[in-house]
Amino acid sequence: MRGAVSSVMLATVLLAGCSEATQSESTVDSATATVAADTYSFNENYRDYLATLSADEFAGRAPASIGEELTVAMVEEKFKAWGLKPYNAETGSYQQPVPLVKMMPYKVSEMSFSAADLEPLAYRTEMMAWSPRVQERTELVDSELVFAGYGIVAPEYGWNDYEGLDVAGKTVVVLVNDPGYDSQDPEVFNGKAMTYYGRWTYKFEEAARQGAAGVLVIHETGPAGYGWGVIAGGSPVRFDLARENKNMDLSAVQGWLSEASADKLFARIGSSYAEMRQRAQAEDFSPISLETGINLSVDTKFEYLDSPNLIGYIEGKTHPEEHIVYMAHWDHMGTDPINPDDGIYNGAQDNASGTAGVLALAEFWASQPQPERSVVFVLVTAEERGLLGSQWYANQPMLPLSKAVAGINMDVMNVYGPVNDMVVVGYGNSELEDYLGKYVAKQGRYLAPEPTPEAGSFYRSDHFNLAKKGVPMLYAKGGQDHIEYGKEYGQQQRAEYVRDAYHKPADEYDPNWDLRGVQQDLWLYFWVGEELANSRDWPQWRDGNEFKAIRDASANERR
Numbered sequence: 001m002r003g004a005v006s007s008v009m010l011a012t013v014l015l016a017g018c019s020e021a022t023q024s025e026s027t028v029d030s031a032t033a034t035v036a037a038d039t040y041s042f043n044e045n046y047r048d049y050l051a052t053l054s055a056d057e058f059a060g061r062a063p064a065s066i067g068e069e070l071t072v073a074m075v076e077e078k079f080k081a082w083g084l085k086p087y088n089a090e091t092g093s094y095q096q097p098v099p100l101v102k103m104m105p106y107k108v109s110e111m112s113f114s115a116a117d118l119e120p121l122a123y124r125t126e127m128m129a130w131s132p133r134v135q136e137r138t139e140l141v142d143s144e145l146v147f148a149g150y151g152i153v154a155p156e157y158g159w160n161d162y163e164g165l166d167v168a169g170k171t172v173v174v175l176v177n178d179p180g181y182d183s184q185d186p187e188v189f190n191g192k193a194m195t196y197y198g199r200w201t202y203k204f205e206e207a208a209r210q211g212a213a214g215v216l217v218i219h220e221t222g223p224a225g226y227g228w229g230v231i232a233g234g235s236p237v238r239f240d241l242a243r244e245n246k247n248m249d250l251s252a253v254q255g256w257l258s259e260a261s262a263d264k265l266f267a268r269i270g271s272s273y274a275e276m277r278q279r280a281q282a283e284d285f286s287p288i289s290l291e292t293g294i295n296l297s298v299d300t301k302f303e304y305l306d307s308p309n310l311i312g313y314i315e316g317k318t319h320p321e322e323h324i325v326y327m328a329h330w331d332h333m334g335t336d337p338i339n340p341d342d343g344i345y346n347g348a349q350d351n352a353s354g355t356a357g358v359l360a361l362a363e364f365w366a367s368q369p370q371p372e373r374s375v376v377f378v379l380v381t382a383e384e385r386g387l388l389g390s391q392w393y394a395n396q397p398m399l400p401l402s403k404a405v406a407g408i409n410m411d412v413m414n415v416y417g418p419v420n421d422m423v424v425v426g427y428g429n430s431e432l433e434d435y436l437g438k439y440v441a442k443q444g445r446y447l448a449p450e451p452t453p454e455a456g457s458f459y460r461s462d463h464f465n466l467a468k469k470g471v472p473m474l475y476a477k478g479g480q481d482h483i484e485y486g487k488e489y490g491q492q493q494r495a496e497y498v499r500d501a502y503h504k505p506a507d508e509y510d511p512n513w514d515l516r517g518v519q520q521d522l523w524l525y526f527w528v529g530e531e532l533a534n535s536r537d538w539p540q541w542r543d544g545n546e547f548k549a550i551r552d553a554s555a556n557e558r559r
Contacts, residue, residue: 042360042522043515049356053330054348054509061347062334063100063307063381071330071355075310075379078359082366084312084377087398095308098381098392099242105130107299108236114142115292118268121261124232127216129255131298132204132238134246138300140171140253142293143213145265148172149280149287150179151203151215156546157189159197161280162210165287171214171294172287173257173265174203177223179281181454193453196468196546198223201459204254214253214294218262218273225455231256239385241392242304253296265290307331307381309389311398314365316374316533322558323374323399324529325407325471326361327390328354329383329462333503342505349497349507353518354410355379360522361529371533373405380462383411390462394469402554404471405532406432406539408525409463414478416493417514421448421479422524426458429547431539432474432528439527443520448479470551472539474528478517 053061053071061067076094079086086094108129111121121127131138149161151174159179178198180189189195196202200217207215221227240247257265263273269291271279279285310330316322332347346352362377376398380389394401422440424433427449437447450457458464463473480490501507532539538558541548 040364041519042364043519045363046356046360046518046522047515049359050348050352051509051511053352053355054346054507056344056346058346060334060345061330061332061352063331063385064305065334067334068307068331068381072308072310075330075355075359079310079312079362079377082312082363084362084366085315087309087311087313094310094312096311096393096396096398097306097308098389100305100307100382100385100388101134101240101242102303102305103130103132103134103238103240104301104303105236105238105298106301107297109295109297112295113292114295115268118264118292121257125258126261127255127257128231129216129253129296129298130236130238131253131300132240132247132250133252134240134242134302135248136300137297138252139295139297140214141295143169143171143295144293145290146170146172147266147276147280147288147290148174149285150175150177150197151206151217152178152197153206153210154189154195154197154546156544156549157197159189161285161287162206163286165210167207167210167212169213171216171253172207172210172212173216173218173262173290174207175223175277175280176200176203176217176220177454177456181223182277182281190453190544194456194459196456196459196464199456199459200224200256204251208250212251214255214296215251216255216257218259219256220259223454225452228258239382239388241388253298265292268292307389309381309393310379311376311393312362313374313376313398314371316372317370318372320374321399321403322405323376323403324405324533325376325378325466326358326410326525326529327378327380327407327462327466328358328410329381329389330355330379331381331384331389333384336505339505345503345505346508348509349412349415350502351383351411352509353413353415357410357413357518357522357525361526364526365529368530371530372535373533374399375529375533383462387460387462387465390465394465400557401466401469401471402557404466405537406528407463407466407471407473408529409461409473409475410477410525411461411475412477414517414521415510415513415515416482416490416517417485418483418516418520419478419490420445420481420483422446422476422521423448423450423479425450425461425475425477427453428542429458429545430472430474430541432472435528435531435539436474436476436524439524443524445520447476448481467547468550470541470547470554472541472551476521476524478521 059067333345382388
């Protein structure tokens with residue numbers, strides 16, 4: 001564990017870091033930037049914000065903790081000092097309260113079957129199940145199992161796995177990922193790159209819309225992107241937004257089946273998992289009954305709590321409702337009191353680095369001439385609990401999202417030095433890449449797609465909830481092609497972080513981090529935002545993107 005660095009040490013590091021950043025950025029010029037990149041260093045204060053937020057005193061920044069209190073106090077103090085307008089004009093508060101419910105299942109039964117020749121499936125080793133409903137006991141009794149292919153309804157792709165199926169009272173069994181992954185055909189969905197239809201969260205949402213009593217996703221390591229151990233080894237405690245209907249509109253039971261468990265169910269009706277996957281890819285696929293019902297019960301305890309999003313903004317001079325959004329999540333995973341060595345999940349890279357980025361940008365924006373459009377800085381809570389703070393903001397935005405020009409999300413920034421590549425997660429999604437590419441070229445760098453598009457990373461951070469509302473969102477960060485040490489070095493740094501520190505206590509601040517890469521990226525975020533905030537442009541999703549129709553539906557509000 002490391003606490004915040006001393007002010008003397010911090011000043012020493014900053015002087016060195018500022019000198020390096022100035023050298024690396026001195027060739028960058030922007031036609032629109034008010035201040036050239038060789039005369040200002042974001043890193044001078046960025047390092048301080050990063051070290052402070054990831055200090056042991058902040059205790060991992062869990063919602064409803066001392067870490068939350070310290071984070072809120074710090075952000076509000078900064079926003080106020082910089083003259084940002086508050087989220088709540090009447091009270092002067094920058095806080096948007098987010099109501100949460102903590103769901104703690106304490107007893108989950110085995111999964112038994114009405115077919116006498118099927119052995120029950122054991123919790124964790126063969127299946128995982130929970131209830132999203134806020135009720136003490138949830139049961140499925142002889143709920144018919146139906147294989148519903150990928151569990152997708154996607155009109156833009158001409159795909160409907162539920163066509164002709166009445167799922168009332170039934171439990172659907174569906175494949176993970178989408179048909180593009182299995183076909184590897186770029187003409188099928190988005191080919192190898194996962195669409196939102198491939199995410200397990202979508203499968204649960206669609207099953208609920210169809211009225212299914214339960215929904216079980218079949219796990220397979222390749223298309224899921226992670227092994228069964230990630231599912232079975234995770235905490236059963238879940239969080240959700242506290243809703244008036246107590247989630248009674250959701251399927252009573254959600255969960256996973258191991259691949260081996262699914263194979264047993266398919267074998268009983270004379271098929272196999274491999275054959276069912278193949279059949280699900282056919283254009284004339286129809287849902288298939290598995291000729292058995294399931295029985296399962298879940299007992300759950302609940303706890304309600306509030307945790308705030310933190311929002312400040314600079315009001316636009318001529319078009320104040322039109323706005324650019326900079327966002328990051330301030331929360332992390334808190335502490336593990338039973339860890340005898342180091343129980344603090346400091347979350348330095350994830351995501352004190354992104355939070356510090358938003359703060360550094362807000363500070364700089366506040367020193368610039370008032371833009372024509374508003375610029376909103378949103379630091380959301382409960383990302384680590386399922387993107388809940390951003391979901392709440394997307395449903396209760398400060399300004400109408402139909403007037404949101406674009407958004408930029410910062411989640412795990414590059415702390416390993418300057419790189420040649422700027423990796424776009426969700427490459428090819430929107431025209432925002434054209435704006436970004438212009439400024440990336442001015443830095444002598446290049447845009448690159450994410451190396452593993454099949455993992456669906458675009459759908460696993462906070463920008464996604466705004467994208468679901470149609471807002472064009474940019475999620476891009478410094479890549480792995482290190483200017484001085486090459487690609488192998490960059491790949492090694494990333495691999496070591498994922499293996500040794502991601503979601504572990506080892507994700508701690510290091511005063512030796514080379515923040516020149518942060519300097520590169522913050523200038524890009526500023527330049528893109530500045531151009532859009534002082535133009536009449538409205539970047540669009542590209543044709544074929546799943547969010548384009550949602551955006552197009554509100555086009556009249558932007559005339």
